[in-house]
Amino acid sequence: MDLSALMYEGDPPADAVIADLVGSGRTGEVNRVLAEFRGNDTPIPENLPPSVRDYLVATDSPPAWMDAERVARAHEFFLDDGVHVASVLSFGAMVNCYAQPRPSKVLTLTHRLNQPHRRLSETSQFVLDMMEPNAFGGGGGFVPTIQKTRLIHAAVRYFVSRSPEWDLETEGVPVCQQDLLGALLIFSVQVVEGMRRIGISVTDTxxxxxxxxxxxxxAVLGIREDAMPETFAEAEELSATMVRASYAPSPEGVELTRNLIALYEKFIPGKAFDGVVAAMVRQVVDPEVADWLEVPHSKGWTAAVRTGERLMRAFERGEDNNRVARAVLDKAGVLLLGASVRTLTNGQSTTLNVPACLRT
Known part of the structure; x- marks a missing residue:
């Protein structure tokens, strides 16, 4: 497959819906209806335009090759190592996304440059819903989350592609298939690599x-199935050859990273510990990427973070056989994720719906 051609390909089903809604002026009405559409088992609302209902019906099933047992095991992995997944995703994956100039420019043009809480809360909701025990089946709420995300992407494509600041011929389609595939690899493969880099055990299974x-x-998000590698090893190779090759410095990436670090620093009372955030970012991303994005250096906090990681490794090694260690890590995960949810939703328009199985 010619991966470069994916730069010029969007998501036809979702794109058609947005074109219809913009043309008919019904976007506000549809947003109000979809706000109440949250569960996989929730009947598709009747009071929707035909184009939206047809889209929701056509995109509400996972692919036939989905392995329910593997999905259930991934849920158990998240319950066991959720704090590590959350840390590497927050400090590493988000920053790696900003190391890609084209997606960073799209975020700038959609006015998300100075709203890192919005992007982080949307990503957090996506991951929380995905890690429910039956994310794609009855009782879960992930499928509507994906369907709405596809429409958000389509809306961005519609408006950014019509902006005089975007050159379709040279820059391709905004939020194209290549961008979506790259984000998938960053949030999956590179999170696992980041966990292993800081000493967290992740088995091949x-x-x-x-x-x-x-x-x-x-697949449910509309990424071409023939573009997604089937195995983790193949995905690792594509991440190295396609995603990492796209990393480069950009003014937009620098500003996005600066705002993200400032947001994380709000999690920590006072100013004395602000340097630890940048140190955590530098610990889980490539040094060159951190330099491109102008992540601050802090020798003292870098040493402290490494010491903390050694302690976490010791706890993690004993977690399966030590109830005390498990209790400490589980409590740390609850505090970290709970603080993130409270901070992200305090006074903001975006709220996080935490699934009951993860809330406890």
Missing amino acids: EAEDYYHVWRVAG
Whole structure:
């Protein structure tokens, strides 16, 4: 497959819906209806334009090759190592996304440059819904999340592609198939790599299961199935050759990263510990990428973070056989994720719906 051609390909089903809604002026009405459409089992609302109802019906099923047992195992992996997944995703994957100049420019043109809470909360909701025990089946809420995300992407494509600041011929389609595939690999493969880099044990089976869930999600999200690698090893290779090759410095990436670090620093009372955020970012991303994005250096906090990682490794090694260690890590995960949810939703228009199985 010619991966470069994916730069010029969007998501036809979702794109057709947005074109119809913009043309008929019904976007506000549809947004109000879809706000109440949250569960896989929820009947598709009747009071929707035909184009929207047809789209929701056509996109509400996972691919036939989905392995329910692997999805269930990935849920158990997340319950066991959710704090590590959340940390590497927050400090590493989000920043790696900003190391891609084209997607960073899209975020700038959609006015998300100075709203990192919005992008982080949307990503957090996506991951929380994905890691429910039956994310794609009865009782879950992931499928409507994906369907709405596809429409958001389509809306961005519609308006950014018509902006005089975007050159379709040279820059391709905004939020194109290549961008979506790259984000998939960053949030799956590179999260596992980041966990292993800081000493967190992830077995080959856990890595394959975690990637499998993301691949299923990618299919429902409208990513071409023939573009997504089938195995974790193949995905690793594509991540190295396609995604990492796209990393480069950009003014937009620098500003996005600066705003993200400032947001994380709000999690920590006072100013004394602000340097630890940048140190965490530098610990889980490539040094060259961190330099491109102008992540601050802090020798003192870098040493402290490494010491903390050694302690976490010691706890993690004993977690399966030590109830005390498990209790400490589980409590740390609850505090981290709980603080993130409270901070992201405080006074903001975006709220996080935490699934009951993860809330406890």
